[in-house]
Amino acid sequence: MADRLRDDVGELLRETAAEIVLPLFRRLDEADVAEKAPGDLVTVADRRAEEKIAAALRRLLPGSVVVGEEAVADDPTLLRHLRGGGDVWLVDPVDGTGNFAAGRQPFALMVALLTDGELTGAWVLDPLADILADARVGEGTRLDGRPVHAADRSAVLGALRGTAMTRFLPPGTRERVEAGGARIGELLPGQHCAGREYLDALTGDQSFVLFWRTLPWDHAPGVLLVREAGGVARRFDGTEYHPADDGRGLLVVADEHLWTDVRDALLDA
Structure with missing residues (x-):
């Protein structure tokens, strides 16, 4: 995965948050929220954000497959791609939908990339805190563009x-x-x-x-x-x-x- 792709996906999440998710935060009407299953909410922000992210990811990696949370709700057979070959994107357009729908924080936008069935890339954005983390397999994790190491061997x-x-x-x-x-x-x-x-x-x-x-x-x-x-x-x-x-x-x-x-x-x- 090229470094440019790593940056492009992070920018895509920031753009989606700014254009779709944040403008709807605390501005949802009753008709904008539904239940996929008892207690499992989906909002218009989830659906619109997933559509935008999925289309952009397919352009970034032609031939790739997108497995989004909302798409799987409509077609669970999409999950078969997670053990398949090629490039497969996993998308959670608004993680913490219950918080988002209630006007609470936190919530996040998340993407992962699997290549031939193995995790190779990851992105998580908290748009309210303006924190973006990304990782490339074998090359470490960055937090707002800076390398981060979470382990603390002195901890008890x-x-x-x-x-x-x-x-x-x-x-x-x-x-x-x-x-x-x-x-x-x-x-x-x-x-x-x-x-x-x-x-x-x-x-x-x-x-x-x-x-x-x-x-x-x-x-x-x-x-x-x-x-x-x-x-x-x-x-x-x-x-x-x-x-x-x-x-x-x-x-x-x-x-x-x-x-x-x-x-x-x-x-x-």
């Missing part, structure tokens, strides 16, 4: 702060995680925006995030950002995350050396 378990997204956890797992929080320095509530959680792992605002639901557009971009910054994203059993896996449970830790400690503290309590 009792001094960590991180998030556990407990809303969707099975009851037994939720109880273990909440009890295990006593072993962690600070267990934070979720922000209902995966993109922002991953950005906070890059900035050092938190050292880990625990998720249950792992829809590919929610996690593929952030996983590569964290990996290229020195962290890890693994299933609870220690296997590496892949966007095509239809699994549950994901523990993202900014420092690989702490992954096992965090997992044991939260899941074996």
Whole structure:
């Protein structure tokens, strides 16, 4: 992936946020918000942003396939491309739609690129905070254009702060995680925006995030950002995350050396 493409996708997200997403923030009418499924919202901003981003990505990489969250809602068979050959884009036009629809922050715009089934590029933009992170496989992660390394080997378990997204956890797992929080320095509530959680792992605002639901557009971009910054994203059993896996449970830790400690503290309590 050429450096020019890395910059072009970031600029595309900024442009989409400025032209489509931000002008609709706190200006949505009742008719602009719908439910794809009970509790799963979509807004006119999601649909318009995905249309713009998808068209531009196809121009940037002719012959590429776009798998967008809203397109998959209409045609779930698009997910088959995540294990296919060639270049495949994953798009979350507005991550944190519930926040956006309610006039709250944070929310984010996110894109990932898979090449022959493997993650090779990632972009996450928080347009209100004006923070853009991008990554290129094997070449590291940038935060607003500057290289960033999230790992902190001096950190100890009792001094960590991180998030556990407990809303969707099975009851037994939720109880273990909440009890295990006593072993962690600070267990934070979720922000209902995966993109922002991953950005906070890059900035050092938190050292880990625990998720249950792992829809590919929610996690593929952030996983590569964290990996290229020195962290890890693994299933609870220690296997590496892949966007095509239809699994549950994901523990993202900014420092690989702490992954096992965090997992044991939260899941074996």
